[in-house]
Amino acid sequence: MNPRGAEKEYLQEGLRSGLKLDARFDALTPHLHVAWISWDSGFRGSGLRVGDRVIAIDGQPVVKPPDLATTQRTVPFMLGQYAENQTWDKQGRKEGDKVQVRIVRRREPGEGWEEHEFSGALLHERTWSIADTTRQIIGPGGPERMGRDGFDEAWMSWLEKRVFDWERLLDSTFGAWRTSRGTRAELANHLGHKARVDFLVEHHPGPFATAMREDWETVRACLDGDLVTLPADALEFRTRGEEQVKAIGLQAAAAWKVLLEARAGETLGAFPVVDPFRGDRSAVTGKLVSLPTLTQREWLVDMGKGYLAWNQSGAWVFCPANTPAMNKVFSAMQRYQKRVAPSVRLDIAVLGRILPDPRLLAGSGRTAAGLEVEPVAALVGGVVCVDVSDPSEGGPRFAGEETLSQERFGAPADDASPREVLTAMISAVKRGDQETWNGLFAGWRAVPDADRPIYYPVWTWNGRDSEWVRSRQLLLNKVLDARVRWIGEVRVVIRGDEAPGLPRVEEVELELDHVGLFEGQTRTFNSVDVRRRWTVQRRNGGPWRITSEQSL
Incomplete structure (x- = not known):
């Protein structure tokens, strides 16, 4: 028993999933994005991850409401929202009842998406305190909410800030790997909280400390990137x-x-x-x-x-x-x-x-x-x-x-896959073959839009030479290698029957891993200097060409 004395548990009315879900109905597939899983959620240990996309709840698909008024009226009562308890009350749910979700997540490394189903228990919200006092604690055996234990801020304030930061770092759409946040700088900041997590585990053992350690390790592993073994001739x-x-x-x-x-x-x-x-x-x-x-x-x-x-x-x-x-x-x-x-x-x-x-x-x-x-x-x-x-x-x-002589390798065959096209682009930068590199970028452009896509039969990229030089600079300095990590599914941008003369245009999104040297290890990283997200398009089933006007 903790030397501070006995603890008392208080049961609150209403059931909760312990999930925080963001409604993202404007995505290609409307979904509820898993922003966070509370330390005391019934979904802990279920296999559900921050960043997953919930596409169905108890067998009912997530659909985009028809208008703004319906959205404002219905979303607050959905899973992971602030008024979800009212939905469980109406359904006659009780503590321990399971909620099943079907999710999609990227198949990384690899291609496309994979579906999974997970279930978690609905639980009453609970609070805890030290018996016969008003001093609230965070979970059984946990620290006092307003206590500091010698640190510079209260435990509850520290927890709220960590959740705020971590859910943004792990976000599968806008997180550290899909924006220009620097993963190495974020990792350095993250490691600064290790001492407090270690103190929590040592002095306040319990479910809260265990969950915080797991979450801290998850974020650390995310920011640290994958360990990569480069072949002997890689450089x-x-x-x-x-x-x-x-x-x-x-x-x-x-x-x-x-x-x-x-x-x-x-x-x-x-x-x-x-x-x-x-x-x-x-x-x-x-x-x-x-x-x-x-x-x-x-x-x-x-x-x-x-x-x-x-x-x-x-x-x-x-x-x-x-x-x-x-x-x-x-x-x-x-x-x-x-x-x-x-x-x-x-x-x-x-x-x-x-x-x-x-x-x-x-x-x-x-x-x-x-x-x-x-x-x-x-x-x-x-x-x-x-x-x-x-x-x-x-x-x-x-x-x-x-x-100077330059061996021209030329673009891959017309039936080359998006992966092969992007790999050829990287190889051209390594060889200094700008002619091949230029030929891999599209001289036209289709701009996706659900209502009215735009097609430019001729597209001029004025910054081509400067981005070529920048790509070379990256591979000769900061970046040791780059490789395709993930390939999305083919989607139609323009059907071709919207107006006379329009081609059928398809698009694929890809993500690159950039490899750097950090503390003697070759690891993947992301930063403002590199470009992780790429798109390729093709017209009327022709060769895939890159439409992202950017350096490596």
Whole structure:
């Protein structure tokens, strides 16, 4: 017996299931979402889980009410709602009677949904207190509701906050794995409550402590992700990428040295120190000057435009960032990001020709007057060397670009499954095969709508290149691997007979698992950086194509 004395139980009127269900009638299949299962619910241990979707109660299917008035009138009396006890009273139910629910849940990992039936007992709500006192406790052997036991808040307040957080983390539609919540950050927060759960189990053993420990472990396992064993060659694509970066970097350094040596005869030997307005500029006009590496923090901004700005001994030299010559440099850098490595330091060294007209800048909290140069060549991040005078079609190439070769694997067969299409997309990112990656995305779009779906026969994705670079960046840094976890069922978005000329469009939803390295273990995770949910569509039974405009 607890040393604090005997306990007394109080039986309340009315029966309850101990479930908290959210009505979600606008889903493809109307259902009651299991938001929480109370620690003293008769459904504890039945197999029912938070996140399950209840589609039938005692054999009666859950249906969407015909209008708002009916919804407001009937929903409060349904299972898991605040007035459910009135329904049990009308049905003549008694304590211990069973309620059977049929639910659907995702078959994870796998495809589609699976149905289960569970039953739980209806119970009277109970409260407990220490005998002959008004000090209420949470369950037999549990802590006092308003007690703290040395912690910073009362047990009841702590319980309410944990339930509030945990039901949102476990939500099968809007939880930690289906929104941009970071599972690793949430896990760190969750582990902060372990000490209190351990204290509860040790000092207040009983059904409440047992249930809280089970719930805490369920949330921990959810946030921790699945432990993944990667094959030995899983990161071979990174090794190939690192070798390519090193090779191009060496070619860039060599090319930059050759450029400087070739132009040495017309290059000033020192930084041009001349008054840009009062001094004699003729001695330096038309000459080349080798300007050292400059970080983006050293740029100046005037009238919304950026300028590379070098300063020595009070003299300034400027290079506008938006000139045709600099645009060629940045275009070459972007090709490097797409074909070699997505990350490039924006540190720029310039070999520039001094122009006849000076420039006055009044921005970035200062006023500066100096000479202006037009770039003849530039070295970006120490790895992208660009000779602006290169006459190559499409703009000057960066050093080593002509040595790059890319094996094109192409899209999978037209009858490839949604899983195969998404897997091919991931493989294309690993190989750096943007051409194949581009071809896996749809050039059209169908927007689902129950009343009036919308069809765009031509769809342009303006951010395609930036999302490609972002995908490459993820797989070369934070993400070790990505794989299809779940595939939904095929559903018809447009039947094709709604209007003349419309195709039949079908859609499938998929979810990806992203794998990262955490504390020496490879585990699945979710964060704001990755995209877990994907959709693919097809027209008239043709090949599946990705319609999610996003990076990996």
